[in-house]
Structure formats: structure tokens, C-alpha cells
Amino acid sequence: MSYQQITIAVKDNVAERLADALMEHGALSAAIEDAYAGTANEQAIFGEPGMPAEQIWQQSKVIALFDESADVAPAVASAAEDCGIAVPEYETELLAEQDWVRLTQAQFDPIQISERLWITPSWHDAPDENAVNLQLDPGLAFGTGSHPTTRLCLQWLDNNLKGGESVLDYGCGSGILAIAALKLGAGSATGVDIDEQAIRASNNNAAQNNVSATFLLPDALPPHQFDVVVANILANPLRMLGSLLAERTKQGGRIVLSGILDEQVEEMSSIYNEWFELAPVQTDDGWACLSGTRR
Incomplete structure (x- = not known):
């Protein structure tokens, strides 16, 4: 089975809500990453005594995985409506089926x-x-x-x-x-x-x-x-x-x-x-x- 992976650039105040909403509308998984990961502007996130309990990147990207046959556009639209935001632009990538365990190892x-x-x-x-x-x-x-x-x-x-x-x-x-x-x-x-x-x-x-x-x-x-x-x-x-x-x-x-x-x-x-x-x-x-x- 192949999968559709979508990537959405978002602000920090909506990233977690959007990831959760995408899961509710059919995503198989949803993760949040630093939009600047791998660049000089990458921001380390950690928790320590004296720091806020919840932290996230100011500029994030939500990465969600859908079944190959899923209709992604209405899922994204519904998730955006749940979050009270305009339907965002997103990038789509088709991921071929692989032996993920062996690939990781x-x-x-x-x-x-x-x-x-x-x-x-x-x-x-x-x-x-x-x-x-x-x-x-x-x-x-x-x-x-x-x-x-x-x-x-x-x-x-x-x-x-x-x-x-x-x-x-x-x-x-x-x-x-x-x-x-x-x-x-x-x-x-x-x-x-x-x-x-x-x-x-x-x-x-x-x-x-x-x-x-x-x-x-x-x-x-x-x-x-x-x-x-x-x-x-x-x-x-x-x-x-x-x-x-x-x-x-x-x-x-x-x-x-x-x-x-x-x-x-x-x-x-x-x-x-x-x-x-x-x-x-x-x-x-x-x-x-x-x-x-x-x-």
C-alpha cells in the first residue's frame, strides 16, 4: 500500500489543534516539526524546571499521512474549519510501500x-x-x-x-x-x-x-x-x-x-x-x- 503525505506550514498557535483535527478527519498519523529544521534558524525545544510546560516552534509544519485512496482536500478543509482558520495550502507527496522496519534499520x-x-x-x-x-x-x-x-x-x-x-x-x-x-x-x-x-x-x-x-x-x-x-x-x-x-x-x-x-x-x-x-x-x-x- 502506498500513502499520501501532506505538509502544511502553520503558526505555533494552531499547529497542535490542526494535527489533532487532521487525525479526526482520516489521517493515519500527524506530526509537528520545526519549519526551519536543518537550517541555521532551527529552534531546539526542550522542557526544564523554570521553563513553560508547553512549547512549540513559532513556525511549524504539520506532516500528516493518509491512505493512498483517501480524498485529502475535504479532510484538510474540515480540519481547518474545526480550527477556525482558512483552508491552508499544502504539499502532497506519494510514499511508495516499503518495508519500513528494514528501511529504518x-x-x-x-x-x-x-x-x-x-x-x-x-x-x-x-x-x-x-x-x-x-x-x-x-x-x-x-x-x-x-x-x-x-x-x-x-x-x-x-x-x-x-x-x-x-x-x-x-x-x-x-x-x-x-x-x-x-x-x-x-x-x-x-x-x-x-x-x-x-x-x-x-x-x-x-x-x-x-x-x-x-x-x-x-x-x-x-x-x-x-x-x-x-x-x-x-x-x-x-x-x-x-x-x-x-x-x-x-x-x-x-x-x-x-x-x-x-x-x-x-x-x-x-x-x-x-x-x-x-x-x-x-x-x-x-x-x-x-x-x-x-x-
Whole structure:
């Protein structure tokens, strides 16, 4: 079976309502994306303490999938009427039937992070049986090792963990950093995320890798300090979380921060220099990783 995919450019105040209305009028699925995704104007959306609970891009696009035989025009018109807007213009693309599972899997090969560290999807054999292999499949939670920020943090853990450390992964996503820390010799690892889906995904990934990590929502995190605190998120939450992350780091402990663009390094360094003696910055493809020792 083939499918019709339509794309509608909309303002932020109507995107969610239009996506829901399209589903009510026959769409098989509907998703909202940043209209500027893949460009210099791409806007990261995240949730953190102190930020609005609901956020969406100012310029969005609604992407809806219909059956090949569906009459799309009246569905779009009815959805627009439900939302109280004029019938929008839209682009239509015919998607041929494919084995979507195999197609998706074909896009994800093993990723070598360092000389001894690999990330391998479950449908691949480990490229090096003697290496440290993280088995991780792409999923709903962020973090499969392909992004420079994740690579930078993994490389830091590989180069700096001595064994037996307690590690906090703040903003754990898929749990990849906490899981990697344990497989690289950490004594314990705790992951925190504001998204319950990320907690479930992290627990599943830990079980898949035969490691025992703890994953929690922020309010459930006990008042412990850690030898290593890793936060691979984005600059805006890192601005707000400086004091919190410092309080979670033992004196003499280490912090690792990523999700920072090269041009944001100076600002982030000035913020975290209040609590940490910072090491030289590591960079990868326009992204930076800050690390330091707690004073």
C-alpha cells in the first residue's frame, strides 16, 4: 500500500489543534516539526524546571499521512474549519510501500566512539568482540551516539573514568551515558530526565546491556552528591542549572557539559567557572564539551 503525505506550514498557535483535527478527519498519523529544521534558524525545544510546560516552534509544519485512496482536500478543509482558520495550502507527496522496519534499520550501523568503545544496534553483530560494546537501538528518547554532543561525552567518560565512580547523568534521554559509564567501570550510575518516556527507555536500554542503573524524574532524586556529573542537554537549561549541578558534584568531583555550540563556550565557561576549575574545551563539528573539577 502506498500513502499520501501532506505538509502544511502553520503558526505555533494552531499547529497542535490542526494535527489533532487532521487525525479526526482520516489521517493515519500527524506530526509537528520545526519549519526551519536543518537550517541555521532551527529552534531546539526542550522542557526544564523554570521553563513553560508547553512549547512549540513559532513556525511549524504539520506532516500528516493518509491512505493512498483517501480524498485529502475535504479532510484538510474540515480540519481547518474545526480550527477556525482558512483552508491552508499544502504539499502532497506519494510514499511508495516499503518495508519500513528494514528501511529504518538500514540507516543505523554500528558507531565507533573511540578505539575501544562502540555503539551497536541489536540487529548488528558487535564489530569488535573485545571492545566495550553498548547495544542501543534508535527509539523515542534522544541519544544513540550519532550526535557530536553524545560522542563528546562518551569520549570523555572513556578517557577519564578510573573505576568505581558514582555518576549522575542529568537529562539522560536514552540512558546511554549512564549505561556507558557502568560498562566503562563506574561503580554506580543514576540518570535523571523530565520525560517519563525517557525513564522507561533508559530502563529498557540498561536491561538490554545487562547493567544496573537507576533512572528517576528530577523530584525523585535523593540529595546525594556524585563523583562525576554529566549533563548533555542544551545551553539554555545549562544556564539555569549551574547551581543545581554544582551542588550535586562532590568537592574534587568532575562535571561534563555538552549540548553547547562553539559560540556559546565563553558564556558557559564564565557561568560554571564560579564552581569549577575548567579544563580545555573539546569540540566536534560545531559543538563543544566543557569539563571541570569542583572547587
